[in-house]
Amino acid sequence: MKQPTHAWIAVRAIALLDDEKAEKNLVKLLRPHARKAAIGAWIPDLGAAKRGTGKIQNHIFKIMPYHGDEARRFTADKDKLCRRIGSRRRMSGFLRDDTTLKSNWWGKAYKANPAPGKHLANCAMAMSTAMLDLLLLGESSVDRLLPGVVRYIKYVDQEARTREEQVALHFFMLSHFIADACMPCHCDGRKLAGFDKGLHKEWEAHWSRKVGRNFKKKQIRQARMSGERILDQAREVDAAFELDFGDNSVPTIKKGRDLWLEMIDVCRASFAIASIVAPPGRYPYDRRNRKAPFDVVLSDENLPLRRDLDRVLMHDAVLNVAMAWKSVWKAASPRKKAKTASS
Numbered sequence: 001m002k003q004p005t006h007a008w009i010a011v012r013a014i015a016l017l018d019d020e021k022a023e024k025n026l027v028k029l030l031r032p033h034a035r036k037a038a039i040g041a042w043i044p045d046l047g048a049a050k051r052g053t054g055k056i057q058n059h060i061f062k063i064m065p066y067h068g069d070e071a072r073r074f075t076a077d078k079d080k081l082c083r084r085i086g087s088r089r090r091m092s093g094f095l096r097d098d099t100t101l102k103s104n105w106w107g108k109a110y111k112a113n114p115a116p117g118k119h120l121a122n123c124a125m126a127m128s129t130a131m132l133d134l135l136l137l138g139e140s141s142v143d144r145l146l147p148g149v150v151r152y153i154k155y156v157d158q159e160a161r162t163r164e165e166q167v168a169l170h171f172f173m174l175s176h177f178i179a180d181a182c183m184p185c186h187c188d189g190r191k192l193a194g195f196d197k198g199l200h201k202e203w204e205a206h207w208s209r210k211v212g213r214n215f216k217k218k219q220i221r222q223a224r225m226s227g228e229r230i231l232d233q234a235r236e237v238d239a240a241f242e243l244d245f246g247d248n249s250v251p252t253i254k255k256g257r258d259l260w261l262e263m264i265d266v267c268r269a270s271f272a273i274a275s276i277v278a279p280p281g282r283y284p285y286d287r288r289n290r291k292a293p294f295d296v297v298l299s300d301e302n303l304p305l306r307r308d309l310d311r312v313l314m315h316d317a318v319l320n321v322a323m324a325w326k327s328v329w330k331a332a333s334p335r336k337k338a339k340t341a342s343s
């Protein structure tokens, strides 16, 4: 996704957590820094995101048909995938309602082969694990927002402790990987989903136009406004995507699962969506250069599909970011002691 969309998704995720009212301290920490931390939401896409290589740190999960001998492992049962995705995410409803991908499509194995260091789910998982440590070592204003006591903190130099601004910046950086998983072209190994031209770029440009200029880097950096106002500005974009966050609830990652598994499932659903938009019957996986231009596959003639996907993908991008943040925050908060039978 492009810079304005990434910035908007992350700021909108704060607004969603604000509306949910369950993790007030997390919102208290992020909201005042939203404007300055926004750059974090697109840092991973910037040239020299990895110092020394001078290249963008590529982070992808491009799935293709798999013909190895572990076919069962890489076959996703539609029902089970939708159940894991959960009804709160719009992707599951969208896939359940879809009739274009038949059982023979779902019955096949698909797998991504990202090069070392580029695995999208690994990037997100690594970042979220680092966040936990940053939160453990927070300066007093960060520490105050989390329950429990970190006994060894007195041995950690003030200067070495995590400032609020750093926490916010890293939360925004984490949002980047999660939002990318909701972009179907990021999860489709066909040439037609490549980044530099065609469907991928055009679809993202379509979203940027809807997000509008308020979230462009210059505008957001120069805007003199309160954290509350920026959150409102993010909520105002909902109409362009016809978004409805329902009861504003933000689930956390279920017991026994982690952000890595969630990311894999979301990427798998994204790949299915890419295969609905550009059906493999017309755009085979093994055809190298076949293009699926945005104004063909998501043209005005396909308006209902385009609008559905605007709603589904943007809703889930925001929700997934809020879910991941909330899960990190909760993991950093010690659980209340369970009452024993005698007390």
Ligand SMILES: [Zn+2]
Binding pocket: 001, 044, 045, 059, 176, 180
């Ligand atoms: Zn990216």
